[in-house]
Amino acid sequence: MSLHFVDQEKNKSCFDVYTKRATLLPISKYKLEDEPQESKVIRNLLIDELLLDGNAKQNLATFCQTDLSDESIQILMNACVQKNLIDKDEYPQMAEIEKRCVNIIGNLWNSPDSSTVGCSTTGSSEAAMLGGLALKKKWIENRKKQGKPIDKPNLVTGPVQVCWHKFALYFDIELREVPMEENRLCMTPKEMLELVDENTIGVVPTLGLTFTLQYENVKAIAEALDKYEKETGIYIPIHVDAASGGFVAPFLQPDIVWDFRLSRVKSINASGHKFGLTPLGCGWVVWNTKQDLHPDLVFNVNYLGGNMPTFSLNFSKPGGQVVCQYYNFLRHGRSGFTIIHQTCVDHGIFIGEEVKKIGIFDLIYDGRGGLPGVVWVLKKDAKVGFNLFDLSERMRSRGWQVAAYALPKNAQNIVVQRVVIRHGFSRDMAQMFIEDINRSIDYFAKHPMVSGLTQSEGQTFHH
Template identity: 25%
Template sequence: MSSNAFNAITRQINCLFGNKEPWQVASITAISLMTVIWLLEQIDHDESISSRAKNKFFKLMRLLPQVQRKIDTEVSKVSAGMEKSVQDRTAHMEYYSTLPLLGLSNEELLEEVDKYLSLGEYKWKEGRVSGAVYNFNEQLCELMSIVYQKTAYTNPLHADIFPGINKMEAEVVRMCATMFNGDENTVGTMTTGGTESLIMACKAYRDYAREVKGIYKANIVMPRTAHAGFDKAAQYFNIHINYADIDPITTKVNMKQMAAKINKNTIMLIGSAPNFPYGTMDDIQAIAALGLKYKIPVHVDACLGGFLIPFMKRAGYPLPPFDFRVKGVTSISADPHKYGFTPKGCSIILYSDKKYRHHQYTMTTDWPGGVYGSPTVNGSRAGGSIAACWATMLHFGIDGYVEATKRVIDTTRYIERHLRQIKGIFIFGTPATSVIALGSREFDIFRLTDAMCSFGWNLNTLQFPSGIHICVTMLHTMDGMADKFIKDIKAAVGEIMKNPGKPVEGKMALYGQAQTLSDRSLVADITRCFIDSMYYTPGAAIKNGK
C-alpha cells in the first residue's frame, strides 16, 4: 500500500472519530475487536452454523413455560410406561433395600441367583437373540469358572504382587498383535470392553495431537455408521465429530465426503471392519491413504468382527486388507468377548507404535500417596477377566477359531441367500462378516420387529433409515436354528404383506416416531427415562433381611 493511500485512510478514520469522546473511541474499538474475534470463532467452528442455530432455537423454546410443561408431561408418561414394564417383570419378587441382618447361606444365595436369571423372556441359549451372547458351551463355562475362581481376587494394578496376571495380559496383547499382522513395534493394552477401547484410542490421539501438533480444538472424522462409543469418547474429552455420510447402496463410508471433512484440527480418522448397523466393511485402504496424505492416525474399529476377520481367509472367505499390513493404519480395537468367546469384560486396543500408547496412559506424579500411573480408564482391574481371556484364547487356538469362523460365516451366508429371496424386504449392502441388516420399501420394517418378537426372536433395531438386523453367533449355527429363523421371517413378512400399509403399533411406533423429532434432546430425555428404569426399586414390599 502506498504512503498516499495509507495517509488517506488514516485521515478518514480520524474524521470518523474526530467528534467522539475518548471513552466512545475505546468502546467502539473494543466492541469491534470482540465482534471480529466472534466471527473468526464461528468460521473456525467445526459444527455448522445451521446446526448450532437449530440447537439454540430448541433450547430457547424450552425456556417457554408452556412448552417445557408439555415436554415434562409427555416425558413423564413415557417414564411411567418404562417403569411399569420393569414392575410387571418383577411383580412376583421382592426387592432388597438393606443388607440382611444375617447373610444368606450358599443354598439360599444360589436359589436367588437362579430366580433373577429366570426373569428374561427371551431364550438366548436357543439362539433367539441377535448378538449379545456369542457362544454358550457348558464345558467351556466350567473351565472358565475354574480359571476365574483361581484368579478372582487378583489385580494387575499391583504388578509386584500378581506378576503372573501381568504376564497373561502381555501375552494376550502380543497374540492379538500377531493376529492383526503387527510387528515388533506393535503394542497395546486390554480393556473392559469395546467402548473403553475406543475411548482409549481417542484419548491417546487427542493427547498426541496436543503435544506433537499443538492441536487444542480436536475433531475426528468418521462414518455415520461408526460405533456410538466414539461419540461417548468425544463427550468425555471435548472432541468434535465430523461425520461422513455413507453410500446408500453399499452402506460403506463415502470417501469423497470423508476427505472433505478433514481439516487442520483433525486428530484421527476411523473405519469400521465391520460396522455395527449393517455389517459392511469400510474401505480401510482408502482411509489409510488419507491418513498418510494428511499425516493423521487411522483407527480400525474391529470390536465386533475382530475375532472373525483374521481367520476368514483360512475359513474360505478372504477380505480386502484391513490390519497393520495396510500402511497408515495406526491402531485396531477388537473384542475377545464377542467371537473370541471369552467371558464378558474383555477387549483389546493395539497401536502400531509405542508413542501412541504412551499418550493413552494417565500419570499423576505429585500425589502424596505416591506416583500413580494407569494404562486404561480403570485403576484396579479384574485379574480374573484377564486370566479367563488368556485361557479361552489358548483353549481355542488358531484351528478352533478358524472352525468357529467358518461355521458363523457359513450360517450368515446361508441366511442372507434365503432372505434375499423374500419379497417385501431387502438387505442393506453386502455383509462382510456376521451381521445381516433388513429394510423394506413396502411396509414399516418395525412391524417385522414386532412380528418376530411374537415368534420369540429379539432383533436389533436401526434408524436413519429404519431397519433391523441379526448378528449371527455360534448359537445360530446349531442344527435347525438358521432354518427356523428363515421360516419365521417368511411367515411374518407374508402376514404383513397382506396389509402392508398398516401402521406400526406399540413401543415400536414410539421408536419410529423418535426418528422424526428434530429436537434430538427430546430423544435424549426419553433415553434417560429408559436408563432410569433399569435402576427401578419399589418403595414398598422390600426385603429387609432376617
C-alpha cells in the same frame, strides 16, 4: 400363619427354600431389610427373576458372545474371581498372560515392530477411548511444537457406534461423522477428505459397522491420507475401530489390508467378548509401537505393593476374562478360529438366502465379506400388513431377539432388520428361525397391523 412361622423356626431342616419367610412375603426390593436371609433362598429368588430375561441362544441382536458352555471357561473364571488384574505386583502371572495376549493380538494384526504395546480393557468402548486419547495427546504435542492453537481438535469417522460420540463429548473433541446416504452406507475417501483439516487428530474407519456388518475400506482411506499429506503437509493418523472385525478379518479375510501393514494405522481396538469368544468384560487396544502411545497416558503407581505402569481408565478390573482370552488363543489357534467364524458366516448366508426367497425383502448385506450375519429391508413395493418393528416384536413371542432400527443421519428413512451370528448357533436353529419368520408373516396376513409401531417406538439396535 404365625403358628406356621413358629413351626418353621423349630424345624428349619424340614422345609425347602420355598417355604422360608423370604418366599412367603414380598422381598424388600429397593431398601435393605433389617435382618439377613438364608443364602440359598435369596439365590433361588434371583434365579427365578432372571428367568424373565431372554434366552441368550436366541439373541441375534447382540454382538457379544453368549455361548460360554465350555467347562474350562467356567473353571478359569472361578479361579480368577478374586484377582485384580491392575495389581500386577500381587498377580504377576496374570499380568504376564495379559502381555502374551497383547503380543498375540499384535502379531494377528501384523505389527512389524517387536515393541507393540497395549492392554486389556472392560470392552472395546474403553479401548476406543484410550486409542482416541493417544491421538489427541500426540496432536496437542505436535501443535505446540509448531506454535499453533490446540483449542479446536476434531475427529473424523464414518457412521459410528455411540462410544465415539461419548468420547467426543467427554474429551472436548468435535466429532465429524460422515453420514450415511441411501446409496452409500460406509465412509469413503471422498467424504472423509471433505472433513479433515489441520485440527484433525485422526480418522477412525470401522471394521464391521454396527448398522450393516460391513467393513469400511481402511486401505483406501490410508492411501487418500497419504496423498492429502503430500499436497498439504498435514499428517493425520488412523485408529481402526475393529470392535467386531478385529477377531474375524484375520481369519476369514486375511487378504484385506486394514491393520498395522498400513504405516498410518497407529492403534486398533477390539472386543474380546465378541468374536474373540471370551466372557463379557474383555476388550483390547494395541498400539503399533511404544512411540504411538503417548507417555502422558501412562501412570506409575506403587501403593499396591510395587511400582507398576498402568494406562487403562479403570483401576480395578477382574482378570478372568483375560485368562479366558489366552485360553481361547491356545485352544483354538488360527485354524480353530477360522472354522468357528466360517461356520457362523455360512449360517448367516443361509438365513440371507432364505429371507430373500420369501419375496418381500431386499438384502443390504448378504453375509459375505464382512461380519457373520445378514441385514435386510422390506421391499419398497411390498404390500404387507406390518413393518419390521412389528416383525421384530412378533418374533419375540417365539423367543427370538432380532434388531430392527432406522439407519442414522441422512438415511433415517431406511429401516433395516439385522441378524448377528455368533459361535453356538446351528443350522437347525437357522431353519427354526426362518420357520418362525414365515409363521410371523402368516400371522400378519390374518391379523394386519393397522398402524404398526413407529420408528421411535420400535426396537433399537444392540451393540
